[in-house]
Amino acid sequence: MAHENELNFKATELRLGLPGTEISAAKNNNKRASPEENGSKCVISSVKSSTENETAPEPKAQIVGWPPVRSYRKNNIIQTKKTENETGIYVKVSMDGAPYLRKIDLKVYNGYQELLKALETMFKFTIGEYSEREGYKGSEYAPAYEDKDGDLMLVGDVPWNMFMSSCKRLRIMKGSEARGLGCGV
Amino acid sequence: MCLFQCMMNYFPEEVLDHVFDFLSSHRDRNAVSLVCKSWYSVERFSREKVFIGNCYAVNPERVLARFPRIRSLTLKGKPHFADFNLVPHDWGGHVYPWIEAMAKNGINLEELRLKRMVVSDESLELLAKSFPNFKSLVLVSCEGFTTDGLAAIASNCRYLRELDLQENDVDDRKGQWLSCFPESCTSLVSLNFACLKGEVNMAALERLVARCRNLRSLRLNHAVPLDSLQKILVQAPQLTDLGTGSYVHEPDSETYIKLKNAIQKCTSIRSLSGFLDVHVQCLPAIYPICTNLTSLNLSYAPGIYSNELMKLISHCMKIERLWILDTIGDTGLGVVASTCKELQELRVFPSDLYGVGNAAVTEEGLVAISAGCPKLNSILYFCQQMTNAALITVAKNCPNFIRFRLCTLNPTIPDAVTNLPLDEGFGAIVKSCKGLKRLSVSGLLTDQVFLYIGMYAEHLEMLSIAFAGDSDKGMLYVLNGCKKLKKLEIRDSPFGNVALLADIGKYETMRSLWMSSCEVTYGACKSLAEKMPRLNVEIINEGDQIEASPDARQRVEKMYLYRTLVGPRRDAPDYVWTL
Numbered sequence: 001m002a003h004e005n006e007l008n009f010k011a012t013e014l015r016l017g018l019p020g021t022e023i024s025a026a027k028n029n030n031k032r033a034s035p036e037e038n039g040s041k042c043v044i045s046s047v048k049s050s051t052e053n054e055t056a057p058e059p060k061a062q063i064v065g066w067p068p069v070r071s072y073r074k075n076n077i078i079q080t081k082k083t084e085n086e087t088g089i090y091v092k093v094s095m096d097g098a099p100y101l102r103k104i105d106l107k108v109y110n111g112y113q114e115l116l117k118a119l120e121t122m123f124k125f126t127i128g129e130y131s132e133r134e135g136y137k138g139s140e141y142a143p144a145y146e147d148k149d150g151d152l153m154l155v156g157d158v159p160w161n162m163f164m165s166s167c168k169r170l171r172i173m174k175g176s177e178a179r180g181l182g183c184g185v
Numbered sequence: 186m187c188l189f190q191c192m193m194n195y196f197p198e199e200v201l202d203h204v205f206d207f208l209s210s211h212r213d214r215n216a217v218s219l220v221c222k223s224w225y226s227v228e229r230f231s232r233e234k235v236f237i238g239n240c241y242a243v244n245p246e247r248v249l250a251r252f253p254r255i256r257s258l259t260l261k262g263k264p265h266f267a268d269f270n271l272v273p274h275d276w277g278g279h280v281y282p283w284i285e286a287m288a289k290n291g292i293n294l295e296e297l298r299l300k301r302m303v304v305s306d307e308s309l310e311l312l313a314k315s316f317p318n319f320k321s322l323v324l325v326s327c328e329g330f331t332t333d334g335l336a337a338i339a340s341n342c343r344y345l346r347e348l349d350l351q352e353n354d355v356d357d358r359k360g361q362w363l364s365c366f367p368e369s370c371t372s373l374v375s376l377n378f379a380c381l382k383g384e385v386n387m388a389a390l391e392r393l394v395a396r397c398r399n400l401r402s403l404r405l406n407h408a409v410p411l412d413s414l415q416k417i418l419v420q421a422p423q424l425t426d427l428g429t430g431s432y433v434h435e436p437d438s439e440t441y442i443k444l445k446n447a448i449q450k451c452t453s454i455r456s457l458s459g460f461l462d463v464h465v466q467c468l469p470a471i472y473p474i475c476t477n478l479t480s481l482n483l484s485y486a487p488g489i490y491s492n493e494l495m496k497l498i499s500h501c502m503k504i505e506r507l508w509i510l511d512t513i514g515d516t517g518l519g520v521v522a523s524t525c526k527e528l529q530e531l532r533v534f535p536s537d538l539y540g541v542g543n544a545a546v547t548e549e550g551l552v553a554i555s556a557g558c559p560k561l562n563s564i565l566y567f568c569q570q571m572t573n574a575a576l577i578t579v580a581k582n583c584p585n586f587i588r589f590r591l592c593t594l595n596p597t598i599p600d601a602v603t604n605l606p607l608d609e610g611f612g613a614i615v616k617s618c619k620g621l622k623r624l625s626v627s628g629l630l631t632d633q634v635f636l637y638i639g640m641y642a643e644h645l646e647m648l649s650i651a652f653a654g655d656s657d658k659g660m661l662y663v664l665n666g667c668k669k670l671k672k673l674e675i676r677d678s679p680f681g682n683v684a685l686l687a688d689i690g691k692y693e694t695m696r697s698l699w700m701s702s703c704e705v706t707y708g709a710c711k712s713l714a715e716k717m718p719r720l721n722v723e724i725i726n727e728g729d730q731i732e733a734s735p736d737a738r739q740r741v742e743k744m745y746l747y748r749t750l751v752g753p754r755r756d757a758p759d760y761v762w763t764l
Contacts, residue, residue, distance in 0.1 A: 065269030065676070066651070067535050067567055067594055068625075070326065072352040072380065074538055076461075076485060110492055161466045162436070 091145075091167055095123045096174040106167065111160045116143060123172060130156045142173045201227040211236040230254060237261070238696050240278060240302065241721065244751045245286035256295045257321075258283065262302035264699050264745055265649075266674055268326065271701055271743070273727060275758050281308040282756075288315035296321040296347075303327070309334030313341035320372075321347035331356040332383065339365035347375040349402075357383030364389040373397040377404035379428050379459065384408040395420040404428025407461045412440045418447035426480075427451070429459035436466040445470040458482035458508075465493040475500035479527075482508040484534045495520045505529045505560075510536040511545045511567060518550030522557025530563040535594060545594060548575030548601070555582035563588040570601035571628055576610025580617035589614055590625035596652040596677075599629040606630055612637035615645075625649040635659035639666020647672040660684035664691055674699040682709035689717055697747035708737025710744055714764035721753055722746045722764045 088105030102122055109115040116127050128138030135154055136142045143155040147166045155163070155170070205228055208214050218228040234257040235248060249255065262278025280302045287294050294316040304327045312319065319342045332355065338348065339362055363378075363385040373393070378385070385408065394400060394417050401424060405414065409430030418424070434441050444467075454474045463486055478501050483489060487510055489497070494509065495517050501507075504525045511533050513521070521528070531554060533546055548571045555561065555578065562585045571593055591611075600607055607628040615621060615638050622644055626634060630653035638645065639662035646669055654660065660680035663673065664687065673695065681704030692698060707724070714722035725743035753763035 063596070065266070065271050066596055067538070067592055068269045068649075068651070069535060069538065069567075070268045070352060071270060072326065072354060073484075073534065077487060077536065077538065107490075165466065 089164060089167075091169050093119065093122070093170040093172065095125075095172040096177070098123065104170075106164050112156050112163075116155070119143060119170070119172065125172070132157070140174055144171045144173050145169065146171065198223070198227050202231050205231045209234070233257060234296075235259070239747050239749075240280075240283070241751075241754050242696070242747060242749045245283045247750065249286060249290050249292065253290075253292075255287075256293055257298070258287070258294065258296070259298040259300075260302060261300045264674065264697060265301075265672070266676065266699055266701070267301055271676065272745075273725065273758075273760070274328070275303075276725065276761060277754065277756055277758070278302045279308075279756060280304050281311070284308050284312050284315070292316070293318055295319060296323075298323040298325075299327055300325040301327065303329040304334070305329050306331055306334035306337070310337040313337040318344060320344055321349075323347065323349040323351070324353050325351045326353065328354040332358045332360055332362040332381065336360060336362035336365040339363065339370075340367070343367075343370070344372050345370065346372050346399075348373070349375055349377045350380050351377065353380050355381055357381055359383045361386055361389070363393065366393050368392075368396070371396045371398065374399050375402035375426075376400065377402065377428065379404040379406050379430075379461075381406045382408075387413045391416050391420065398423075400424065402426035402456075404458060405430035407431055410434075411444060411467070415440055415444040415447050418444070418451055422447075422450040423453055424451055425453045426456040427454050427459070428457075428482075429461075431462040432460045432467055433462050433464045434467055436464065441467060441470065449473050452477070454478070456480035456482075458485075460486035460489060463488040465489060468493060468497060472497070472500050476502060479503055480506040482506075484508040484510055484532065486510070487512060487536050491517050499524050501525060503527050508532040508534070510534050512536045513546070513550075515546055515550035515553070518546060519553045519557075522553040525558060527560060528554070528558040529560050530588075531558075531561065532565040533567055534565075535567040545569035548572045551575060552578050552582075555579040559583075560585075562586055565590040565592075565625075567592045567594060569594055570598060571607060571610065572600045572602050573605065573607055573610035573613075574600075574602070576607065577613040580610075580613035584617045584619070586614065586618040586621055588623040589618065589621060590623065590649070591627055592625065593628045596627055597629050606633070608633040608637065612641075615641040619643070621645055623647040626653060627651060631655050632659040632662070635662040639663050642667055644669055646670060648674070650675045650678055652677045654678045654680060657681055657684035657687075661687055664688055670694075671696045673697075675701070675703060677702040679704055681705055685709055686713060689713055692717065692720055692746060693748050695748065697745065699743075699745050700741075701743040705741050705744060706737060707735045707739045707741055710741055711737070711764050713746070718752075719748055719750070720746050721749050723757070724762045724764065726760045726762060 088107040090103050090105050092101050092103055094101045104118065104122070106115070109118065112130075120126055125141050126139050127141055127143055128136040130136055144152050145155055145163070145167045146169045147153050148168065152171070158166070201224065205214070205217065208217060211234065214228055214232055218225045229251050230253065232252050233254055235252050235255050236259045237243060237248065238261050240260045240262050260280065260283065263272055263276060266272060267276070278301060280299055288311060295318050297312065304324060309330055312322070322338060338345065366389070370393070385406070387409070390409070391413065394403065400421055403417070403421065403424055403426070405428055407430055411432055411434040414429055448470050451474060455478060457471070457474070457478055457480070460483060465488070468489070475497065481501060481504055483494065491512055491514050494513050498517070498520055502524055505527050507521065507525065507528060507530070509532070513533070521531075533550070535545065537545065546566070546568050548568065551566055551568065552575050561583050564586065565588075568591070571591065599605060600610070608631055611626050611630070611634050615624070621642055624638070624642065624645060624647070626649070632655045635654060635658075638648070645667045648663060648667070648670065657680055659678070660675070661684050663670070664684070680700065685700070685705050686709055710722050710724060714720065723745045724741050725745065727742070757763060
């Protein structure tokens with residue numbers, strides 16, 4: 001078929017928006033799509049999940065003054081966004097005996113319970129019951145982490161937020177070494 | 186003539202004067218001044234606080250002639266849509282002529298409150314030097330001044346009680362303005378410099394706080410670190426309103442422990458804001474004061490993510506006013522709904538302004554709030570999506586809304602479930618909320634929603650419309666139906682000349698009308714201006730959109746009209762034409 005040999009102009013066309021989307025036709029001719037005064041870009045990032053259904057709003061070019069937020073607020077939210085750790089707290093997770101390490105984002109979890117459950121699923125093992133006195137009883141594994149000072153610590157002793165800020169990497173220990181760590185003397 | 190009227194006529198003016206002293210609202214005073222000549226006369230000499238909603242509706246000379254005993258002036262300048270970059274910066278709204286006139290007339294000015302006005306350093310200097318009893322300066326969303334102007338205020342206003350700077354665009358000259366408060370200044374009750382970007386001298390700030398024993402409200406800027414906050418709180422445990430600066434520190438440190446102790450002593454704090462930069466591990470320090478808070482503004486704290494936010498809010502049972510970011514999520518709003526039974530005003534601002542795709546709130550959060558918070562009467566809600574069903578439920582749960590502003594991030598998004606316009610949902614709101622004074626609509630909307638608004642929104646005073654409606658009928662429904670309408674602002678909607686010209690007398694009953702990217706033409710605007718000499722019809726003509734002698738049929742990009750007693754203003758820039 002002849003048209004298959006044609007240069008696919010549509011595919012190579014430079015335009016705004018995610019690949020595969022069409023910019024929806026303006027509701028009326030009046031809609032302006034000029035970039036904002038403070039120089040923001042028109043492209044919507046590709047973070048939007050591709051699993052969004054058809055009725056979800058299509059990414060649009062920026063409309064002046066929409067959403068209607070005061071410029072002062074816009075400028076100051078950007079500022080603080082820079083300092084906010086938007087990127088997750090990624091730490092390496094090693095398991096004794098496993099061929100390779102994994103990486104997880106601590107920010108995704110609301111507390112120790114969720115974290116441990118995720119680790120159990122990821123490495124297909126069970127962690128025992130935590131108690132302050134005796135560490136993790138009931139399995140041969142103990143979750144440990146390396147803190148800011150380089151010390152190997154048992155997961156669960158300190159408040160979650162403190163853990164998040166001091167944890168540098170996780171290590172799931174196995175066997176006698178684990179028992180040694182988990183034993184509360 | 187009724188008996189009461191007769192009796193009032195026999196009262197000497199001193200008695201009337203004394204009675205009018207009890208009238209603080211300018212609306213009441215305006216009403217009273219219309220009763221008869223004698224009441225007008227007594228009232229005008231007794232009025233000390235004057236409110237002017239549009240600085241171009243009148244001029245300084247007329248105001249001072251009518252109210253010679255004025256002590257407090259409130260002025261508003263630019264139209265509301267200026268907040269969203271729709272009005273060029275030098276459009277107008279200068280305060281200088283007002284200050285100049287008051288200085289010349291020997292007015293004993295004590296208070297000046299400005300919103301969306303251009304304030305130059307020169308004006309601030311003149312202000313500082315002309316009024317020896319000046320006590321209170323409140324600037325909201327203003328621009329044009331630098332910290333040099335603030336230095337003049339600090340240096341010269343010996344009895345200054347209030348310096349409140351809210352969301353202004355200030356050029357920070359890093360000139361130590363705060364150090365200009367003399368050692369003899371002990372009168373400050375309220376100091377808010379949260380919007381300033383530069384550093385202030387910490388030692389000077391700490392000393393200032395220490396000597397102002399009546400200080401009740403203090404809002405710091407980003408440059409004030411946590412250890413200074415701690416020292417300040419030790420000096421000022423009597424604070425009722427606190428805005429933290431940067432809230433970042435090691436949670437294990439001695440400073441943090443000292444801060445915890447200092448905060449615990451601040452048992453009078455009822456209003457909290459700030460957290461412009463925050464380490465969430467330091468938040469527990471404020472839990473003890475959360476139980477007493479009635480007002481909480483975390484809308485500039487994107488660093489407090491959802492879980493921490495929920496934990497914090499679960500302590501705030503007495504909150505009446507809550508401003509947050511949509512990072513709170515629908516779940517977080519559920520926590521608000523179950524905790525904050527005293528909630529009256531809620532504002533949920535968007536955290537994601539550039540469509541990066543962060544989670545926002547949906548109709549679920551709004552419904553939860555409406556179900557859980559029986560006292561809710563004012564809402565500003567930026568959301569990802571909305572449904573008619575949700576709005577109908579909200580209308581049923583909360584018939585007491587005075588302000589209802591809904592903003593869908595996609596301005597023309599339909600009902601998320603049915604794909605229909607949101608007409609029925611907003612219709613339910615206006616039908617149920619008989620006291621509604623302010624409404625902003627968004628989402629996919631046809632003329633039908635305006636039919637409902639015209640029919641039911643009897644007390645509506647301000648209406649904001651964007652990307653809505655199908656034809657002139659929509660705008661006509663509103664103009665014909667909303668008898669108390671004062672401010673109407675419309676953008677990107679297909680309303681044109683027929684609607685604009687149908688009832689031109691209506692505009693003299695309103696403060697202003699804004700129409701941008703609509704269908705009105707130059708000819709219609711000119712015709713309106715010619716027929717109504719007491720309206721200023723301004724065309725804002727940026728970028729040479731209209732040539733010198735434009736065609737009558739040419740569409741006008743931006744039109745702003747307002748009633749005025751003093752004709753076209755003389756300070757309009759080149760591209761603003763008053764027809």
